[in-house]
């Protein structure tokens with residue numbers, strides 16, 4: 001309910017004359033140090049809204065005034081999906097975390113694409129694309145149909161966004177993870193995107209991997225495909241013990257889903273750093289997320305190799321002012337460490 005109420009409020013405020021101008025004055029931070037350039041796109045700062053908050057792109061007008069440098073909408077899929085049964089979202093205040101088990105509810109690409117075509121964006125916009133979740137009772141989907149599902153969505157939105165994020169690793173449906181773990185499937189999808197001559201940069205949201213050979217395997221599959229511009233690391237599945245959650249284990253066992261927020265920070269930072277160490281840094285960039293609550297958290301990700309950073313859970317616990325606070329703090333940290341520009345800090349501690 002809180003999620004829906006926040007979204008509705010943002011959508012409505014977007015239509016109130018003058019509201020976005022007031023929000024801009026309250027929430028935006030203007031510091032040239034924070035500007036990021038990538039493939040002809042200009043981000044006024046490196047902080048973005050992560051996928052999953054505005055799944056359908058209904059609140060974009062207001063989001064552009066909330067201090068973010070960019071926003072990612074979705075995940076959206078080729079066909080509508082109801083997602084998992086409710087309740088499917090839980091707060092864990094003792095951990096600064098959220099248990100998320102949405103299961104990719106979305107109205108399908110057609111209605112979202114129509115909305116994007118009408119929207120005049122002033123900031124870079126990403127669309128997160130996933131395979132339709134037909135629910136646990138659906139018959140197994142042939143490999144060719146999974147790929148067709150992604151392609152159908154991509155064809156309808158690639159002209160109306162600045163980057164595509166392929167969600168290859170939803171922790172709650174598991175379909176994509178199993179599919180892309182099978183040899184050849186990722187190469188096949190990427191080849192078909194290349195064949196469509198999509199010029200929009202494509203990012204891959206992968207499951208958390210830290211082994212050198214797993215990362216090498218991923219990079220080998222991406223190498224021949226010109227569409228791939230970079231990576232992002234998704235939440236781990238379930239509640240791995242290394243997250244060291246404080247919440248009562250008996251209570252946790254009753255909350256299905258994956259953990260977002262502070263507990264995933266260390267794990268996702270390790271994955272980000274190792275990926276940065278191994279990837280071709282002339283070609284790819286990383287959009288880092290997971291447990292960003294403060295300027296220090298965002299700076300850490302940048303120093304480990306993220307060129308752009310996203311957040312979600314911090315917005316739930318601290319509200320939209322957190323974006324401005326992080327940006328102002330980031331500019332100070334860059335100044336402290338003698339960087340004239342955020343790009344100089346990327347990977348400085350990798």
Ligand SMILES: Cc1cc2nc3c(=O)[nH]c(=O)nc-3n(C[C@H](O)[C@H](O)[C@H](O)COP(=O)(O)O)c2cc1C
Pocket residue numbers: 050051052053074075089098100102104128167205233234235260261262264289290291292310311312313314
């Ligand atoms: C409620 C919720 C819904 C999410 N939905 C999606 C989604 O639809 N697609 C996706 O790729 N990631 C989704 N995510 C993951 C976020 O995009 C992000 O990667 C993750 O939450 C880590 O950032 P955080 O720790 O700042 O929340 C979701 C996260 C949350 C908390």
